[in-house]
Amino acid sequence: xxxxxxxxxxxxxxxxxxxxxxxxxxxxxxxxxxxxxxxxxxxxxxxxxxxxxxxxxxxxxxxxxxxxxxxxxxxxxxxxxxxxxxxxxxxxxxxxxxxxxxxxxxxxxxxxxxxxxxxxxxxxxxxxxxxxxxxxxxxxxxxxxxxxxxxxxxxxxxxxxxxxxxxxxxxxxxxxxxxxxxxxxxxxxxxxxxxxxxxxxxxxxxxxxxxxxxxxxxxxxxxxxxxxxxxxxxxxxxxxxxxxxxxxxxxxxxxxxxxxxxxxxxxxxxxxxxxxxxxxxxxxxxxxxxxxxxxxxxxxxxxxxxxxxxxxxxxxxxxxxxxxxxxxxxxxxx
Numbered sequence: 294x295x296x297x298x299x300x301x302x303x304x305x306x307x308x309x310x311x312x313x314x315x316x317x318x319x320x321x322x323x324x325x326x327x328x329x330x331x332x333x334x335x336x337x338x339x340x341x342x343x344x345x346x347x348x349x350x351x352x353x354x355x356x357x358x359x360x361x362x363x364x365x366x367x368x369x370x371x372x373x374x375x376x377x378x379x380x381x382x383x384x385x386x387x388x389x390x391x392x393x394x395x396x397x398x399x400x401x402x403x404x405x406x407x408x409x410x411x412x413x414x415x416x417x418x419x420x421x422x423x424x425x426x427x428x429x430x431x432x433x434x435x436x437x438x439x440x441x442x443x444x445x446x447x448x449x450x451x452x453x454x455x456x457x458x459x460x461x462x463x464x465x466x467x468x469x470x471x472x473x474x475x476x477x478x479x480x481x482x483x484x485x486x487x488x489x490x491x492x493x494x495x496x497x498x499x500x501x502x503x504x505x506x507x508x509x510x511x512x513x514x515x516x517x518x519x520x521x522x523x524x525x526x527x528x529x530x531x532x533x534x535x536x537x538x539x540x541x542x543x544x545x546x547x548x549x550x551x552x553x554x555x556x557x558x559x560x561x562x563x564x565x566x567x568x569x570x571x572x573x574x575x576x577x578x579x580x581x582x583x584x585x586x587x588x589x590x591x592x593x594x595x596x597x598x599x600x601x602x603x604x605x606x607x608x609x610x611x612x613x614x615x616x617x618x619x620x621x622x623x624x625x626x627x
Contacts (some may be wrong), residue, residue: 452508
C-alpha cells in the first residue's frame with residue numbers, strides 16, 4: 294500500500310474504533326459462558342472416554358485463547374468504552390488467561406512501539422536472528438537457534454515456558470509493580486487449587502493439558518503475526534513505522550470458525566495500524582476494505598510454509614530459510 298493511501302485507510306478504519314459496550318459484554322461474558330461449561334464437560338467426561346472429552350478439550354482451549362485476546366483488548370482500552378471498565382475486565386481475566394494484566398499491557402505496548410526495529414528485537418514475542426548474525430555465530434548459538442525456530446520445539450516448549458514459567462515473573466515486573474504480579478500468581482494458584490479440589494489430580498493434569506494446547510495455539514498465532522514471507526524489518530533512521538505496522542504484521546485468513554475461536558486477532562495488520570479497534574470489529578473491518586485499500590491475506594498453505602523462514606536477510610530485505618552451508622570465509626589477500 295502506498296503512502297498516499299494511508300490517510301484514506303485511516304479514515305476508513307476510524308469508524309470501526311467506536312466501542313459498543315453491549316457487543317463487548319456479549320464477547321466477554323459469552324466467552325466465559327463457553328469456557329466454564331466446556332471445561333467442566335472436558336474434565337468430567339475424561340473419566341469415561343478421552344474421545345468424549347476431546348471436543349470439549351479443544352473448545353476450552355480456544356475459549357482460553359479468546360480470554361487472552363479479550364485481556365489484550367483491555368490492555369489497549371479497546372474492548373469497553375471506558376478505561377475503568379477495561380481495567381476491571383482485564384484484572385478479572387488475568388488468572389484465567391494465565392497472564393499478569395499490567396505486565397502484559399506494558400510489555401505488549403513496548404512491542405507495538407518497537408515493531409519492525411532490528412535494534413529492539415527484545416520486545417518481540419519471537420526472536421529473529423539476521424543472516425549476518427547467523428553467519429558470524431558459533432556452533433552452540435546456531436544449534437540453539439535451530440532448535441528454537443523449529444516449530445515442533447518452538448510451539449509446545451514456547452507455550453509451556455511462556456505461560457507456566459516466564460509469566461510468573463514477566464519482563465519489566467519491577468517497573469510495573471511487583472505486587473500486581475504476586476497477586477496475579479496467588480489468584481492463579483487458587484484457580485489451580487480449585488480445579489484440583491473439584492476434579493482431583495486427573496482433572497488437574499487434564500486442565501494443564503488444555504492450557505498447554507491453548508498456549509500452543511497462541512504461539513502459533515504469535516509466530517505468524519510477524520514471521521512470514523513479505524514481512525518487514527529495518528533499522529533507524531530508515532525504519533518506516535507505517536510500513537512496519539502494515540507490511541510487518543500479517544492478515545491470517547484461516548477461516549471463520551478459526552476467527553471465532555481466536556477472537557479475530559489474526560487480522561493483525563489492522564490491529565497494529567489502529568489498536569483502538571475492538572476485536573469484535575476486526576474481521577468485519579478487514580473484509581469491508583474497499584478494493585483500492587485491500588491488504589494481502591495469508592491462508593493455510595502459506596502460513597505453514599512460513600515456518601521454513603528463519604533469518605532476516607538485510608540485503609534482500611526479506612525472511613529466508615537457513616542457508617544450506619556456512620558462508621565461505623573471505624580469502625586472504627595475495
